[in-house]
Amino acid sequence: MTTSHDPGALAAWLLGALEPEEMRAMEQHLSSCRRCQAEVASLRMARDALQVVPPEAMLDGPPEGSDLLLRRTLNQVRSERASRVRRNRLVTAAAAVAVAIAVAAGGAVIGRTTAPSSVTAQEPGTRNVSATDAATGASMSVAVRPAAGWVRLSASVEGIPQGQKCRLVVFSRDGSRVEAGSWLVSAAGAREGTALDGFALVSPADVASVAVENLDGRRFVEVRV
Incomplete structure (x- = not known):
């Protein structure tokens, strides 16, 4: 798969949905591509915002069936080994779902009228x-x-x-x-x-x-x- 400025591949990398060799290729690409580094930073911020926003804080509620759809799509990504073309399409679909969920969460945070939480999600060992x-x-x-x-x-x-x-x-x-x-x-x-x-x-x-x-x-x- 290509790693050149592909938002779907970037989101899939952030989700850990790529094959090991593709993860390594993406990491190598990210080490020198400032544009993709900025895109990953934006996706990570949206993902982290989703982790700390309670469901009741969503303005319109989370996207219907979003968690189930994401899990099913990622399972399909991992199980499709025979067809490279089909697997790449599924990776892009999974990334699109993840981005949609993150954007929805970001909108909820921006639209909240209560005081924002001071808790920030931290990865273990940070x-x-x-x-x-x-x-x-x-x-x-x-x-x-x-x-x-x-x-x-x-x-x-x-x-x-x-x-x-x-x-x-x-x-x-x-x-x-x-x-x-x-x-x-x-x-x-x-x-x-x-x-x-x-x-x-x-x-x-x-x-x-x-x-x-x-x-x-x-x-x-x-x-x-």
């Missing part, structure tokens, strides 16, 4: 850390989420001047480094900060720190994990 560099004035908050032999990162970076070409770098305990993403600081990013999602092939237990550097090697901020 580490949330932050730091401010006194010399540069830059600051970063980052959530490091463990995966099977690698980590996912969600970072918020502030205090970096417009026009800087930056990269998010993960350092392991042996001193090696893996780039988790790169970006150009926009005018809005300089004023309000930049939200980032990245991926690094570093064992969760080996992560020592996460840093932001420009392409010339200047370090703006480093957070110990």
Whole structure:
């Protein structure tokens, strides 16, 4: 299957509905595609919102039969081995159902008139850390989420001047480094900060720190994990 800017495949990856080799291919694609990283971040936020919204908070109630339809579709995805074309269609259908459920949940949260819950769903083993560099004035908050032999990162970076070409770098305990993403600081990013999602092939237990550097090697901020 293609991994090039396919929203259905991205949602299926987030649901764990792809084959192992396709999961690996998608992870490799996501490591360098900022557009798809942003799409995954949006899908994850919608999914997390769904997890903390009670059914009674839905403006119109959850999509009728949504849970059952999602389970049935995912079961079909996993059972269809003989026909690649049919399986890909089912993956897309499963992703569409998941996105529809997430969008419905997001609408419920936005439309609520009661005070929003302060509880945020956290994956087991997630580490949330932050730091401010006194010399540069830059600051970063980052959530490091463990995966099977690698980590996912969600970072918020502030205090970096417009026009800087930056990269998010993960350092392991042996001193090696893996780039988790790169970006150009926009005018809005300089004023309000930049939200980032990245991926690094570093064992969760080996992560020592996460840093932001420009392409010339200047370090703006480093957070110990």
